[in-house]
Amino acid sequence: MSHNQKNEEKRSSIERYLLKHDIEKLEAKRSFNMSTSLVTLYIPPRTRLSDTNAQLRDEYGTATNIKDKSTGKAVQAAISSIMSRMKSIADSGENGIAIFCGITQGNKVEFFLVNPPEKIGIKLYLCDYVFHVDHLKEMMESKLKYGLALIERGGATLAVVQGSRLDVIREEESYVPGKHKMGGQSQARFQRLTEEAAQRWYSKVAEIMNKTYLEDHPVEAIIIGGPALSKAEFLENKEIDYRIREKVIGIYDIGYRGTVGIRELLDKAQDKLSDFELIKERNLTKKFMEHLGKDTGLATYGEKQVMDALVKGAVETVLVSEEVDRVNIDLKCDGCEYTKTESFKTKNYIDFMKELSERKCPKCNESKLNIASEKDLITELNELAKDTSAVVEVISSAHEDGAMLYNVFGGIAAILRYKLYENY
Numbered sequence: 001m002s003h004n005q006k007n008e009e010k011r012s013s014i015e016r017y018l019l020k021h022d023i024e025k026l027e028a029k030r031s032f033n034m035s036t037s038l039v040t041l042y043i044p045p046r047t048r049l050s051d052t053n054a055q056l057r058d059e060y061g062t063a064t065n066i067k068d069k070s071t072g073k074a075v076q077a078a079i080s081s082i083m084s085r086m087k088s089i090a091d092s093g094e095n096g097i098a099i100f101c102g103i104t105q106g107n108k109v110e111f112f113l114v115n116p117p118e119k120i121g122i123k124l125y126l127c128d129y130v131f132h133v134d135h136l137k138e139m140m141e142s143k144l145k146y147g148l149a150l151i152e153r154g155g156a157t158l159a160v161v162q163g164s165r166l167d168v169i170r171e172e173e174s175y176v177p178g179k180h181k182m183g184g185q186s187q188a189r190f191q192r193l194t195e196e197a198a199q200r201w202y203s204k205v206a207e208i209m210n211k212t213y214l215e216d217h218p219v220e221a222i223i224i225g226g227p228a229l230s231k232a233e234f235l236e237n238k239e240i241d242y243r244i245r246e247k248v249i250g251i252y253d254i255g256y257r258g259t260v261g262i263r264e265l266l267d268k269a270q271d272k273l274s275d276f277e278l279i280k281e282r283n284l285t286k287k288f289m290e291h292l293g294k295d296t297g298l299a300t301y302g303e304k305q306v307m308d309a310l311v312k313g314a315v316e317t318v319l320v321s322e323e324v325d326r327v328n329i330d331l332k333c334d335g336c337e338y339t340k341t342e343s344f345k346t347k348n349y350i351d352f353m354k355e356l357s358e359r360k361c362p363k364c365n366e367s368k369l370n371i372a373s374e375k376d377l378i379t380e381l382n383e384l385a386k387d388t389s390a391v392v393e394v395i396s397s398a399h400e401d402g403a404m405l406y407n408v409f410g411g412i413a414a415i416l417r418y419k420l421y422e423n424y
C-alpha cells in the first residue's frame, strides 16, 4: 500500500467529522421565501450523468407550470446552476454525489456538492423549503470499517462491516480434500498431499486477505473466525502481511460458513468492536501524554503552536477534540466597504444565519451584509495537515482522556515527526 493510500484510510475520521458539520449547515438553510424551491439531488454511483441531465431538463420544463411564479423561477435558477456545474463533473464517482442547490436566506443561489463517505443508496430529486440531508445523516452513524474473515479448510469468506452495513466481499472455495477419504498404504502419502494442499490454500487466502484489507477495502481492524483448528493453521501462514496481523483484534470459534457464519462472527465480536474505537482514541491521547511527560520534544498543543508546527511540516498526528468547534465568518457589506469577522460554534449556525438575515450594516444601515468567506477551525487544520500528509484524528470527549485533551490542552494537540525546538 502506498503512503497516500494509508493516509487516505486514516483520514476518514476527520472527513466524517467535517461532513457532519457540513450537514448541520445544510440543515440550517431555508429557501429565500419559504417556498418549495430548494433542490435536493441524490445521484447514486454508476449513474450516467447524461441521464441526470435529461431529468433536470425535464424538471426545468415542469417548473414553468408552478403556480407561484417566483417559486417557479427560483426552482429554474437552482436547476440551471446545477446543470452548469455538472459540466465539470466527470462521473458519479465511487460513492455517488449529493447536490443541494437553491436560493437561500441570503437571497443568493447557493450550490453544495457532497462526495459521501459511503455509497448513496437512493435516487432522489426533490424540491422543498429545506434541503433533505437524512440520507447523509444515516451514513454518519456508522464509523470505522472492520474486516471479518471466516477461514477454514473448505473455504473462506471475507466481509467488511461499517456501522449497520455488512458487505461480503469475497467467497472462495478450496480444493483441499477431506481428511479421511482413503485407507491402507496410500494413507500416509494422501495425508502429506492433503497437508500441502491445505498450506497452499492458506497462502492463497492470506494473499487475498492482504489485498482486500490493505488495498481494496482498507479496514481499521480485523476479526477472524472459523473452526478451532483451521484458524490456528491459517494464522501460522507466513504469507500474512504483518500489517494484517497488527490489525487482528479478535479470534473466534465459528461453526457456520458463508454469510451465516459472518453474522455469527459479528455477533460474537460486538463488544470487541465497540471497545476498539474507544481504545484507539485513548491510545492516541496516551501517546501524546507520554511525549509530554518524558519531555521528548515531540508533543505540542494549543491552536497557534499546532498550526505553526503544521506549516513547518513537523506534524505526524493532530489530535483535535470534537468539542473544538468554531466557525469563522467574514462578513462584507455590498452597500459600502464594511467588513467584519465573526466566530461562533457550529451548533449556533442556524441562529447566526437567522440573525444575519435581519441585521443591518452598522456603517450604511442597509440590509446588505453578505458572507464573503466561511471557514471552520477544524477544516483549516485539516487543509494544513493534508499538504504535509499529517493525519488528523478527532477525539470524542466521552472518555477521560478525551475530556482531558479538551479541558487541559484546549482541545488541539499534536504528535510531531521531529523536534521543533531543542530543550534547554
Ligand SMILES: [Zn+2]
Pocket (backbone or CB within 6 Å): 333, 334, 335, 336, 337, 338, 361, 362, 363, 364, 365, 366, 368
Ligand atoms: Zn454597509
